[in-house]
Amino acid sequence: MEFFVAQHSIVRKIWGKSDTILFIFAGAAAEFALNKAVDWLYFTGKLPSDPLGRLFSTVRYARMIVFAPKAEANKAIDTMRKIHSTVEENRGAVIPDWAYRDVLFMLIHYSISAYELLEEKLTEAEKEEVYNVFYRVGDRMGLKDLPQNYIEWLPVREAHLINDLQKSEYTADLFKQYKKHLGALRFMVLIEGQKLVCPNRVKTLLQFTRLSWLTIVVPIYKFSRQVKMDWLLKSILLPTDYKAQINELDVYKG
Template structure:
């Protein structure tokens, strides 16, 4: 009897989440947009986000990767565990995380999965984009999220609503970027900003006051692709990643299953 996986083995989603390069770009885009989310104060409630912003966002990305490569039953258990953790935070704070806030995080996984792969590899077909949507929408349904879109086209519309309604520049935005700089150091922080510039939408750039000049970003991206073609990208990553994250990033290139 063949093993049933949450995401089938030939899925484009496995290709996207099977490489540390793409996952780093997903992380970079989400870290920028998440700083603008109106519900970001929820992660400040536990104190974990300001204390270790990279680790907190990295754990979210790692959780998503685990689900993508897990057997169906294991993935469902992981999703249930994730829902229970959020439920406990709500109990401790005696308030409920808004439904739109849950959806926004899910939408970030969809949009930055697509955008990161397209920046680093190639354009996705509409069928592949729908497949990315379907995988993460199933995660949302299993978490019991309300108001999810029924298809990719509806998601596109809801995504635009999010960009116009659910973001604001706040104290938390400033603080998170200060923490990014503190934990990365100046050089790595500048690299993060350039990576963010390649994947975040215009709305996010405008709110973060990031100039829409792509010369430096495109030059860096071209150099990285050259390093990858020459098979020396691992040396480059070792130079730019904080020491305590090198092993975690390296492990992302070794998907289970």
């Protein structure tokens, strides 16, 4: 059976662990809030009203693509495109192509940065593999002007960060919603985690301090995984309503 992502791919390892996925979406949550096209997420009202639910909805699609047979993965990608097309029809406008690319670029960047934070540095070949998977997702969605490889993508990513991000009223409101749904303690952890994976442009716009106290905590957490005690930290930090869903993300066995 042919899979969209090879069974021993580094991408499966990245997307097969709950803590890595949570850091991916912690970073994306910060960058989403700054994107000039974030008003599209407000049009449906789903993100501000239920940011955690939106997270797990997105995770389900991403994991379907990463772990499913190729035919099912392609079907998931087509469904995502159809959902966005319906939103466009309802609003009477078209989501800019650069906005689609921005989301794709976030998944590439944070897949790499989250894994390198919690596991180890990726080789250039592994980074290329990450890029190739999401390039094929974007190509299936019909996105234009995608760089052909990881090296060509790097300057394009930087250009997008400069041109497509701004701090706005949506930024402030989204972070307000994050705090409301997470609670003060978990929201503080979110901010500190974002500092560790977000690019400098994002941290500058959000006026993050240079240092994160999670820099000290991460090595302790990595050790706790080795002695099978990471469940204790997760039980303290993760929202009770979502613990079961988060635990289900730990499927990688390779």
